[in-house]
Amino acid sequence: MESILAAHETLSSKANLSKALQDVDALISLLQNARDNIESDPDTTPLHIAKLKTPLKQSFDKIDDDLKEVNKGLNQYQKALKDKFKASALPTASIGSNASDGAATGLDSQRSLVERAIAMHLLREGKFDVASTFVKEVSAQAAGQDDPPRWLEDFADQEGGEDENMDEDEDGELDEELYGELGRGHLQRKFAEMYHILDALRNQHNLTLAIEWARNHSAELEDRGSNLEYELSRLKFVELYTSSPDDANTALLNALDYARATFPTFNSRYARETAALVTTLAYSTQLADSPYSPLFNNPSLWTSTSQLFTREFTSLLNLPSTSPLRTAITAGGLALPILQKVERIMSTSRGQWTSVNELPVETPLPANFMFHSIFVCPVSKEQGTDLNPPMMLPCGHVIAKESLEGTSRGKSRVKCPYCPIESKPGEARRVYI
């Protein structure tokens, strides 16, 4: 690794183009001078041309020398990289798909989805300018196609999708309003709002905007069983409490006032927690030694609250909390060594894998990369659907809605098929996966 770093250092300090650029600039001004002289007095043309000859050759030689240094540096860098990273073929997208029929495989066949994922990722990362340029370029390319990607409409905040035809003007150009700019996009506005609030929360430790947002979305958050509003208020309480160590009494009273005004709204769900928070006021002089110390000396509280805010904000947009593109690429990177091995074995044994879109091996991933998007009812063995969703019984066992209705028909109490616990049919809750 040291040799790579050393070569990189040489590239940036010595073997860069700055000397060559200077010399090219000097050459240009030499030529411009000569041109100006000739222009002002055309009779002297042969003289000026003759005078140029030697300096011109010297300049070119100098630039050549400058570039030699750069080439030397680049070669060293290339060699260092090659020595460190032995060349090995990367797996192609053909594994697991039947490429023999010549059809587009892997990412090529899903170009539109990949482009959409990239645009979404850029938005989610707050790179609005880049996202906007990307969407514009895809739109421009799509203008020449018979079947332009439909996702562009999402970025223009279009409702529904009844009309399968792209709107075209008389001259065949795409409707600028519909596909043209990201600025109309509902998603961009939402993410801009999210970043605005996150900046205040994460970088300035200012809770005002986040609390206001949570209050405005209180009902939706409550529906999700979210604890964001409570967490923000708790943080605000802690902040007031610890805000001015020089004037602890005022800080204490401010925190108490805040608790009185705000905590009663959380009584139904967080009565115990809020009571504990108020109790901390009794320990104010020995907080560090009290059982509540972790609450007040927790430097990661702002980070974790920011993460919670991001998760809740994106979930109200029906989006996962991390960019799907990031998840896919990280998972792909983790699985790469296995795929590489599979391809090597298949090529040496001339093995053929014919199942379309299926890999011949498992690619184990960490638990946070596991997504269980499918539920199969253990009773009926049927896959869950929106009409027949998984339902959790009070005992924690999950069966499909139709199976639950089947066992509970006409009865006021139903016994779980997997344990002895009985419950009322109405006590089962829908599980979202």
Ligand SMILES: [Zn+2]
């Ligand atoms: Zn049970």
